[in-house]
Amino acid sequence: MYRYDEFDHALVRERVEEFSDQVARRASGALTEDEFKPLRLMNGVYLQLHAYMLRVAIPYGTFNSRQMRRLGHIARTYDKGYGHFTTRTNIQYNWPALTDLPAMLRDLAQVEMHAIQTSGNCIRNTTTDVFAGAADDEIEDPRPWCEIIRQWSTIHPEFSFLPRKFKIAVIGAEKDRAAIRTHDVGLQIVKGEDGGTAFRVFVGGGQGRLPHIAQEIASAVPAADLLAYLTAILRAWNLLGRRDNIHKARIKILVASVGLEAFREEVDKHYATLRHEDLRIPEDEAARIQAYFAPPAFETLPKTSGPFDRALLADPDFARFARNNVRRHRQAGYASVVVSLKPVGGVPGDITADQMDAVADLAERYSFDELRAAYEQNLVLPHVKLDEVPALWRALHDVGLATANADLATDVIACPGLDYCSLANARSIPVAQALSKRLADMDYQERLGPVRINMSGCINACGHHHVGHIGVLGVDRKGEEYYQITVGGSPDEQAALGDIVGKSLPADEVAPAIQRTLDRYLQIRADGERFIDTVRRVGPDPFRDAIYETLDATA
Amino acid sequence: MKIVTANRLSDGRVIYAGVDNQPVERIDQASVLDEATAEIVLAEVVGRPDVFVNPYAVEVEGHTPSGRDRLKEHIRSAGPTVGHSVAGGVG
Numbered sequence: 001m002y003r004y005d006e007f008d009h010a011l012v013r014e015r016v017e018e019f020s021d022q023v024a025r026r027a028s029g030a031l032t033e034d035e036f037k038p039l040r041l042m043n044g045v046y047l048q049l050h051a052y053m054l055r056v057a058i059p060y061g062t063f064n065s066r067q068m069r070r071l072g073h074i075a076r077t078y079d080k081g082y083g084h085f086t087t088r089t090n091i092q093y094n095w096p097a098l099t100d101l102p103a104m105l106r107d108l109a110q111v112e113m114h115a116i117q118t119s120g121n122c123i124r125n126t127t128t129d130v131f132a133g134a135a136d137d138e139i140e141d142p143r144p145w146c147e148i149i150r151q152w153s154t155i156h157p158e159f160s161f162l163p164r165k166f167k168i169a170v171i172g173a174e175k176d177r178a179a180i181r182t183h184d185v186g187l188q189i190v191k192g193e194d195g196g197t198a199f200r201v202f203v204g205g206g207q208g209r210l211p212h213i214a215q216e217i218a219s220a221v222p223a224a225d226l227l228a229y230l231t232a233i234l235r236a237w238n239l240l241g242r243r244d245n246i247h248k249a250r251i252k253i254l255v256a257s258v259g260l261e262a263f264r265e266e267v268d269k270h271y272a273t274l275r276h277e278d279l280r281i282p283e284d285e286a287a288r289i290q291a292y293f294a295p296p297a298f299e300t301l302p303k304t305s306g307p308f309d310r311a312l313l314a315d316p317d318f319a320r321f322a323r324n325n326v327r328r329h330r331q332a333g334y335a336s337v338v339v340s341l342k343p344v345g346g347v348p349g350d351i352t353a354d355q356m357d358a359v360a361d362l363a364e365r366y367s368f369d370e371l372r373a374a375y376e377q378n379l380v381l382p383h384v385k386l387d388e389v390p391a392l393w394r395a396l397h398d399v400g401l402a403t404a405n406a407d408l409a410t411d412v413i414a415c416p417g418l419d420y421c422s423l424a425n426a427r428s429i430p431v432a433q434a435l436s437k438r439l440a441d442m443d444y445q446e447r448l449g450p451v452r453i454n455m456s457g458c459i460n461a462c463g464h465h466h467v468g469h470i471g472v473l474g475v476d477r478k479g480e481e482y483y484q485i486t487v488g489g490s491p492d493e494q495a496a497l498g499d500i501v502g503k504s505l506p507a508d509e510v511a512p513a514i515q516r517t518l519d520r521y522l523q524i525r526a527d528g529e530r531f532i533d534t535v536r537r538v539g540p541d542p543f544r545d546a547i548y549e550t551l552d553a554t555a
Numbered sequence: 556m557k558i559v560t561a562n563r564l565s566d567g568r569v570i571y572a573g574v575d576n577q578p579v580e581r582i583d584q585a586s587v588l589d590e591a592t593a594e595i596v597l598a599e600v601v602g603r604p605d606v607f608v609n610p611y612a613v614e615v616e617g618h619t620p621s622g623r624d625r626l627k628e629h630i631r632s633a634g635p636t637v638g639h640s641v642a643g644g645v646g
Contacts, residue, residue: 026564027564027565029604029605032604033604033608033609047562047567047608047609048567049569049627049630049631050567050568050569050631050634050635050640051562051566051567051568052566052567080639080640081639082639094640095640097565097566097567098564098565098566098567099565099566347637347638347639350638350639352639418626418627418630419630419635419636419637419638420635427630427636427637429635429636429637429638430636430637433637476623478623479622479623479624479625479626480626481626
């Protein structure tokens with residue numbers, strides 16, 4: 001994985017010192033909250049319901065055991081002993097004191113981590129396929145390009161005061177495991193006409209109050225011109241985007257209002273100039289970055305593993321884990337293992353400091369010291385020998401991290417909601433927990449197969465409810481929590497926004513209604529159909545009927 | 556009736572204006588004020604930005620939040636309803 005050079009170290013160190021001074025001036029009263037707010041937001045610090053919140057970047061979700069242990073140390077030393085992984089593959093701490101922030105950031109800097117650009121109107125953490133560099137369907141590892149984007153976008157003077165935040169995701173396979181079409185810009189690595197690396201570019205996606213699925217603006221931008229093309233997009237938006245209305249400032253609104261063709265013309269105008277300037281990525285520089293992401297020293301192994309196969313036969317719980325949480329790997333004899341942060345009744349994305357230490361140890365022992373954070377709020381050990389998956393599973397089991405529900409109905413994405421967030425209208429976590437407990441039967445979940453259920457506590461959609469196969473949005477009805485249900489959303493290469501099925505439900509009706517929806521699917525599915533396939537075939541009506549069949553009084 | 560609340564500058568924790576407008580952490584220690592007095596107290600704590608961040612008044616019945624934001628204010632006063640924060644921890 002990437003290691004800081006002297007420029008990275010200097011930049012992060014200088015930012016820590018600068019922000020430490022700003023914190024000291026705030027604590028002394030020299031800065032008002034209004035003066036401090038834009039400064040803290042540049043450093044990932046929010047003021048939430050109960051405390052300050054620090055959001056720490058995990059660039060493209062890739063980190064190592066030393067960094068994970070440091071995250072655990074921070075949770076233990078400055079917080080309440082846990083952290084929360086987010087849908088941007090970052091980690092949030094919910095309870096830091098203002099005056100501890102400089103020490104936290106210094107501790108992070110020692111392991112090449114920071115909180116820069118995890119909030120504010122700038123280019124946020126670039127996300128990617130959690131199985132990058134491991135998936136067997138990948139054209140090319142997208143992480144070097146994520147790193148190049150990180151270096152280009154970090155404290156970029158032209159893009160530090162954008163109309164709103166800007167999110168980029170990159171994938172290296174046709175299968176979209178990073179929800180790229182829900183991003184301001186989504187990039188898919190393809191082969192260009194000359195056989196070289198190129199990018200299919202989607203623009204204008206986003207969730208929130210006015211959701212849009214991104215549209216294809218370019219089919220194959222040559223890799224060397226990637227930064228020129230991104231700059232052209234950002235520049236076009238920066239010049240034309242609205243700044244008078246926060247709800248209409250995202251690039252999705254601009255693209256929708258002027259139309260894709262007009263926006264493309266604007267981008268091409270800038271690109272025509274920019275691609276001949278010094279933004280071209282030299283081949284040797286791309287190769288230098290790519291070298292950081294060279295595959296680890298895999299052993300030459302047979303495709304199958306005796307210890308793995310014997311464990312499958314010997315232990316039904318392991319077999320279940322293998323069915324649901326173990327993914328194919330490009331290298332024979334290896335697998336990627338999903339570490340679910342969705343235990344029955346747990347808080348989606350939460351992990352204790354002790355669990356962080358345990359996962360760090362396991363990554364070091366079993367996965368070439370590498371860890372991934374998934375936007376679904378889980379972790380992944382990307383490169384595990386099949387022979388060692390049983391031992392890894394037992395170790396995960398010992399620390400409460402072997403829940404075998406990856407991509408199943410209880411693998412719920414949920415934002416912190418009104419339990420923590422000052423923007424939320426309703427709670428998300430208790431609704432997710434109630435659903436998790438209701439659907440806890442693993443046999444039932446496996447009968448259902450993959451289904452993505454996403455929950456947000458407000459229209460800002462941090463819980464990705466628009467693109468959940470089943471989406472749940474918390475709304476406020478005269479001081480009471482209600483929940484709007486959508487069906488048919490999808491975050492992948494067939495990206496779609498869910499249809500609102502009807503009136504919102506009170507909190508305690510959500511889990512039963514979702515179970516009736518899933519039961520209806522079991523009744524009407526055709527052979528081999530996943531939940532989303534059935535929804536696409538029959539539309540939302542049967543599910544609407546199931547949701548409302550026992551309800552007579554809703555808001 | 557109203558109480559006046561804010562987040563504390565040093566650690567962001569929820570605080571209320573109590574006796575003599577001193578910051579207190581528990582909602583049952585907050586001074587319950589009529590509309591006019593609440594405005595005066597709010598103005599007073601706005602003038603103390605070294606302690607009170609983003610102060611505002613909350614409708615209450617007794618010491619129980621009662622306005623449209625009553626759930627949010629209940630959660631602010633009692634902490635998250637779920638998860639590790641409820642279980643405690645080192646903080």
